[in-house]
Amino acid sequence: MSTPHDHAAALAHLAALLADPTRAAMCLALLDGRAWTAGELARHSGVAPSTATEHLTRLVQGGVLTQHRQGRHRYVRLADERTAHLVESLAAHATPPPAPARTLRQDRAAGALARARTCYDHLAGRLGCAVTEAMTHQGLLDQATGFALTDTGLAWFDAHGITLPKAGRRPLARACLDWTERRPHLAGAAGAALCAWVLDSGWCVRVGSGRALRITDSGRTALEELWGLPTPV
Incomplete structure (x- = not known):
């Protein structure tokens, strides 16, 4: 039987997964509901493919994302609608810093x-x-x-x-x-x-x-x- 401490630890683990800006950017991109390749998410997040792979592995292991392979490509997507709801809700509660000048x-x-x-x-x-x-x-x-x-x-x-x-x-x-x-x-x-x-x-x-x-x-x-x-x- 799980204890309050177990729930607290699980919540802290989930929060840690989404606390990294690169992983957060990947999850926001995946709110389009489609599967992305690791390479696409690496380019979107502005990180090296090897770095993207490390982040995606953590998100998959943490149950935030699911993955499947097709040929040499690795596709990932949000685990389910509840996960998407969580990401969207957290984004709505977050107050972004002042944006730099944009094109x-x-x-x-x-x-x-x-x-x-x-x-x-x-x-x-x-x-x-x-x-x-x-x-x-x-x-x-x-x-x-x-x-x-x-x-x-x-x-x-x-x-x-x-x-x-x-x-x-x-x-x-x-x-x-x-x-x-x-x-x-x-x-x-x-x-x-x-x-x-x-x-x-x-x-x-x-x-x-x-x-x-x-x-x-x-x-x-x-x-x-x-x-x-x-x-x-």
């Missing part, structure tokens, strides 16, 4: 992430939070005692052909604190299904290889018709 390209990239992005497998940024608030105002989502789809919300998903799982360990709806907006967006199985539907419908497309999303012309129309959202969000 126009960096400013544009930061602005794109803030407008619309994926958080693991659900919508985030201003878009994700705006959709969440609109669903709440329309009675599809209840935030009174935590996140829960209402009967009207379940019927809405069904009417739009968005399949929700009947059962599973993953919550159907949960709040995820958005790290740029500092307010919640919809996560869980419903958030994942909604994000997949938006992407499959072509209403949002990925910007490059990162997490940022761009709202298409058809997406702007859909956002207005479905949720009454102004464009740009």
Whole structure:
């Protein structure tokens, strides 16, 4: 039987894994929900491949990441949706130091992430939070005692052909604190299904290889018709 000391030690170990800036940068990159190679994460984090391998090994051994090999490549991704939720929530609570002068390209990239992005497998940024608030105002989502789809919300998903799982360990709806907006967006199985539907419908497309999303012309129309959202969000 575990003791309070055991729990404290486990928490300290997890905190230590995320306390390193390079490992934190890797986890933030992996919030796009996709698998990255060790080489891609090394370039993203600005470290040597050998250094990246050491960091990734620690994250895998600590249960933060999972890995699989395909040929000579080693792919890693966040262990699960709960881990993604933890990383996003910690980022939202962290207050970054004053940013140094940035290039126009960096400013544009930061602005794109803030407008619309994926958080693991659900919508985030201003878009994700705006959709969440609109669903709440329309009675599809209840935030009174935590996140829960209402009967009207379940019927809405069904009417739009968005399949929700009947059962599973993953919550159907949960709040995820958005790290740029500092307010919640919809996560869980419903958030994942909604994000997949938006992407499959072509209403949002990925910007490059990162997490940022761009709202298409058809997406702007859909956002207005479905949720009454102004464009740009």
